[in-house]
Amino acid sequence: MTLWFVFAMMTAAAIFAVVWPLGRKPRAEREGSEANVYKDQLAEVERDASVGLIGAPEADAARVEISRRLLGAADAERAPPAAARTGARRAVSVVALLGLPLLAVAFYLPLGSPRLPDFPLAERARTPSATEPLDNLVTKVEAHLEKNPTDARGWTVLAPVLARLGRFDDAVQAYRNALTYGPESAERRADLGETIASAAGGVITAEAKVEFERAVALDANEVKARYFLGLSAEQDGRPNDAATIWRAMLDKAPADAPWRPLVQSALARVTGAKMPAPPDEAVAAAQGMSEADRGAMIQVMVDRLATRLKQNGDDVEGWLRLMRAYMVMGDRDKAKGALAEARQALAGKTEQLKQLDAGLKNLGLDG
Amino acid sequence: MIAEAGHYALVLALGLALIQATVPVLGARLRDPALMNVARSAALAQLLFVGLSFTALVFLHVTSDFSVANVFENSHSMKPLLYKITGVWGNHEGSMLLWVSILALFGGLVAAFGNNLPLSLRAHVLAVQAWVATAFYLFILITSNPFLRLDDPPIEGRDLNPVLQDIGLAVHPPMLYLGYVGFSISFSFAIAALIEGRVDAAWARWVRPWTLVAWIFLTLGIAMGSYWAYYELGWGGWWFWDPVENASLMPWLAGTALLHSAVVMEKRNALKVWTILLSILTFSLSLLGTFLVRSGVLTSVHAFATDPTRGVFILLILCIFIGGSLSLYASRASSLKQGGLFAPISREGALVLNNLFLTTACATVFIGTLYPLALEVLTGDKISVGAPFFNLTFGPLFVPLLLAVPFGPLLAWKRGDLAGAAQRLIAAGVAALIAMALLWSFVHGGSTLAPLAIGLAVFVIAGAGVDLVERIGLFRNPLGIVWRRARGLPRSTWGTAFAHAGVGVALIGIVCETTWNSEYIGTMSAGQSAKLAGYELKLDGLQSRQGPNFRELLAQFTVTEAGRPIGVMNPSKRSFAARGSSTSEAALLTRGVSQLYVSLGEPAADGGIAVRIYHKPMVLLIWFGPLLMAFGGLLSLSDRRLRVGAPKPARQARGLQAAE
Structure with missing residues (x-):
């Protein structure tokens, strides 16, 4: 209500400003005129002459010239005399009285938010409420950490929340800070690795793998790290290694470990379909082959892909597939060679090079 | 409530502007003094309401009310108080609000202090002022409203662009806007004169102080902007011929021409039609500058806005005002009474020459700035017109102009004596020759043109001195008389001398800086040192530090000259978390008017850091020059006495000179 009262006062003031001169009695206005300017100029000449500046x-010449202008101005000023037009004045008053408020309201209502009170920060900080959204709390903690960047506990609290909110890159940074300023622990390393993997869309990158390996080095029984190392092996196309890792975990685990079903299902997955994603017909053909025959078939497929890419190097996806295949076969040097060839073939095509770089991040070839 | 009250005040200001735009014109038609006087009270009330609105926005920024979208997007609760305030105009919406506030301020000043104007002229001037204001209120309310609210206020703002978090933001935009918008008054006077169909020497007298105020602020604003770019952007450059800079230079050139042509009009009742045109052009160029900067046509530090609707709206305003005023000019100019003719060799002739060069220079800048834009619109080709174009066109135009500058004040009105003026300038010429000879014999390296340019600058400065010496009769009269004459000399004469000398001073700075600057660029690690221009800079070390809303890497350099320590420099690199961006804070060490300049680059892997060190000889003169010019303008403004062109009787001119 106060707000509308203030608005009304302001409107009244605005209307008053328009109506006030209309209601005043006409009195002799001290109006400026050209003649005044020329009279001033004449006086100025006198002053200059007396000081000796001219x-x-x-x-004399100046006086003549100015006098001529003065006469001209006096002629021009015989304009029609001022006249009071009561009708026009009344009309303007009405326009001001009705038009101003109408226009103001018509403009303000669609644009303004009269229901919203002010929210100065100082006032809001004093009254934290239970309904305060998580974002606000996060922002507060972030502001606190901005000022005290070495508060490891703060980073430790913040990191999982950020990860939950989907801000993976920030969460990675938060975990790193927690590790930099606080004690190192296998658990935190594993969390960091997991967040890095989440940031990469679930792919265990070389960077993430390093973290898991460090975690395991700190604590050989770190469950999360070991699970993800298995996953990493699976993604690298070493299902047997993955199975070995997970089997070892299950062997040692207590029967009621909450993560048992997860690992068991993962184990079932790798022992079922062993290759990441060969074409369907190839999978069908490979079903009945021996280990050696299958290896040979893959070799042929990879060679074919390599030959095709040598002729037509535009296919970024193809290059990535080839490099992944080499990595799977454990031939890092060949993968690097393929990368060099890909860069050569794509030289000058910014868009595709960007795509290539994005793909590389997930391959772990850069490390 | 503050936010909504500010919003409502802005809407009321629009309503008042609409009334101020129509009622006084009606009043002037009907010759009703009360209706004409509405202009005055409406202008003052409009100033009050815009002032309230602006104050409200400042208050919201200071209290970090993030329920206001503008505050959320451009402020941060941890920002120091000064930047919370300056951040108000560090963004598109706020800066437009500042723009109209200054427009209302000038309108209010005319209303309050325009008692010496004829009633109908004042009514018309204020009405035209209100037309401009109305257009910009609509623009702000519809496309760039700073008072829009967020239903669910976030707890922290996005912070201001770190480059703008500097004391420069407190000074540069308000100054520049006072200049830009100040020219709206001379525009309004010109349109009012066209509407009334009457323009004469008195008009020039009335419009002069307003033009002068605008010119002073624009001069300071441009100089300040240049110095800010110099120390903040980290490249050590002070003028880039960037379209945004050109946008401010164009009204300055046109405004300078306007100042000089208004003098002719005031004293000799000539050049009337031309002066009116210059008034229109100067403000049109200011509007153009606003359009270029605010529409997002140019992407630079200044373009916070890249919203096409805004661009179209401003373009519309631009078309209406420039097109409308020029059409009015075309239809009315021929009916204005022409002034008298005059001889080419005279004070007025010299001023016409000045106008010729200044407007041509303005035109070259105009072409260089807009041609690439037009080409891009028409053909899609991107070309860049850079420093070489401007140096090649601007330089040759300014050389003859500067050569002529000392002659102007020495020529008499109506019919001057060129030989006599040249004779009196011999002393200045000799000073210039000595300066050139000294430079040639003692300074090596650099362009051969540099000593010539410095000679020219010395000629301009000495010429300004000669004018004063002549007028007060120094060396010819006893000191008592000299003192009396110096005191009696109109302030505007002193102003002219200072402003002209300022041009020379700035030229010396520009030539020295561009010719003899030296730089060292390399990677340094702690303990290493670099030698430059006789100074040795040793990097003592690097340390990290926490600022209010940023973290910074601070380097410490000890500077020694010939083994003697002369100072410590602390350049830094700041990173701002809220925007995820960083700035490089250069360190400056002033030696006389020369400066050492250190800025940091990226840290290298081995613990070193990329460093750029410049030695800039005489660089401060570049900005002392404009300060002198502005000071001259201020002196001229304080001259309460009217300037009368005393025509000399042709025959007796020389004889009188001797008798003085």
Whole structure:
């Protein structure tokens, strides 16, 4: 209500400003005129002449010229005399009285938010409420950490929340800070690795793998790290290694470990379909082959892909597939060679190079 | 409530502007003094309401009310108080609000202090002022409203662009806007004169102080902007011929021409039609500058806005005002009474020459700035017109102009004596020759043109001195008389001398800086040192530090000259978390008017850091020059006495000179 009262006062003031001059009695206005300027100019010549800034003949010439202008101005000023137009004045008053508020309201209502009170920060900080959204709390903690960047506990609290909110890159940074400023622990390393993997869309990158390996080095029984190392092996196309890792975990685990079903299902997955994703017909053909035959078939497929890419190097996806295949076969050097060839073939095509770089991040080839 | 009250005040200001735009014109038609006087009270009330609105926005920024979208997007609760305030105009919406506030301020000043104007002229001037204001209120309310609210206020703001978090933001935009918008007054006077169909020497007298105020602020604003770019952007450059800079230079050139042509009009009742045109052009160029900067046509530090609707709206305003005023000019100019003719060799002739060069220079800048834009619109080709174009066109135009500058004040009105003026300038010429000879014999390296340019600058400065010496009769009269004459000399004469000398001073700075600057660029690690221009800079070390809303890497350099320590420099690199961006804070060490300049680059892997060190000889003169010019303008403004062109009787001119 106060707000509308203030609005009303302001409107009244605005209307008053328009109506006030209309209601005043006409009195002799001290109006400026050209004649005044020329009279001033004449006085100025006198002053200059008396100080000696201009000589007498020049002063005379100046006086003549200004007088001529003065006469001209006096002629021009015989304009029609001022007239009071009551009708027009009344009309303007009405326009101001009705038009101003109408226009103001018509503009303000669609644009303004009269229901919203002010929210100065100081006032809000004093009254934290239970309904305060998580985002606000996070922002507060972030502001606190901005000022005290070495508060490891703060980072430890913040990191999982950020990860939950989907801000993976920030969460990674938070975990790193927690590790930098606080004690190192296998659990935190594993969390960091998991967040890095989440940031990469679930792919265990080389960077993530390093974290898991460190976690396991700190604590050989770190469950999360070991699970993800298995997953990493699976993604690298070493299902047997993955199975070995997970089997070892299950062997040692207590029967009621909450993560048992997860690992068991993962184990079932790798022992079922062993290759990441060969084409369907190839999978069908490979079903009945021996280990050696299958290896040979893959080799042929990879060679075919390599040959095709040599002829037509535009296919970024193809290059990535080839490199992944080499990595799976454990031939890092060949993968690097393929990368060099890909860069050569794609030289100058910014868009595709970007795509290539994005793909590389997930391959772990850069490390 | 503050936010909504500010919003409502802005809407009321629009309503008042609409009334101020129509009622006084009606009043002038009907010759009703009360209706004409509505202009005055409406202008003052409009100033009050825009002032309230602006104050409200400042208050919201200071209290970090993030329920206001503008505050959320451009502020941060941890920002120091100064930047919370300056951040108000560090963004598109706020800066437009500042723009109209200054427009209302000038309108209010005319209303309050325009008692010496004829009633109908004042009514028309204020009405035209209100037309401009109305257009910009609509623009703000519809496309760039700073008072829009967020239903669910976030707890923290997005912070201000770190480059703008600097004391420069407190000074540069308000100054520049006072200049830009100040020219709206001379525009309004010109349109009012066209509407009334009457323009004469008195008009020039009335419009002069307003033009002068705008010119002073624009001069300071441009100089300040240049110095800010110099120390903040980290490249050590002070003028880039960037379209945004050109946008401010164009109204300055046109405004300078306007100042000079208004003098002719005031004293000799000539050049009337031309002066009116210059008034229109100067403000049109200011509007164009606003359009270029605010529409997002150019992407630079200044373009916070890249919203096409805004661009179209401003373009519309631009078309209406420039097109409308020029059409009015075309239809009315021929009916204005022409002034008298005059001889080419005279004070007025010299001023016409000045106008010729200044407007041509303005035109070259105009072409260089807009041609690439037009080409891009028409053909899609991106070309860049850079420093070489401007140096090649601007330089040759300014050389003859500067050569002529000392002659102007020495020529008499109506009919001057060129030989006599040249004779009196011999002393200045000799000073210039000595300066050139000294430079040639003692300074090596650099362009051969540099000593010539410095000679020219010395000529301009000495010429300004000669004018004063002549007028007060120094060396010819006893000191008592000299003192009396110096005191009696109109302030505007002193102003002219200072402003002209300022041009020379700035030229010396520009030539020295561009010719003899030296730089060292390399990677340094702690303990290493670099030698440059006789100074030795040793990197003592690097340390990290926490600022209010940023973290910074601070380097410490000890500077020694010939083994003697002369100072410590602390350049830094700041990173701002809220925007995820960083700035490089250069360190400056002033030696006389020269400066050492250190800025940091990226840290290297081995613990070193990329460093750029510049030695800039005489660089401060570049900005002392404009300060002198502005000071001259201020002196001229304080001259309460009217300037009368005393025509000299042709025959007796020389004889009188001797008798003085």
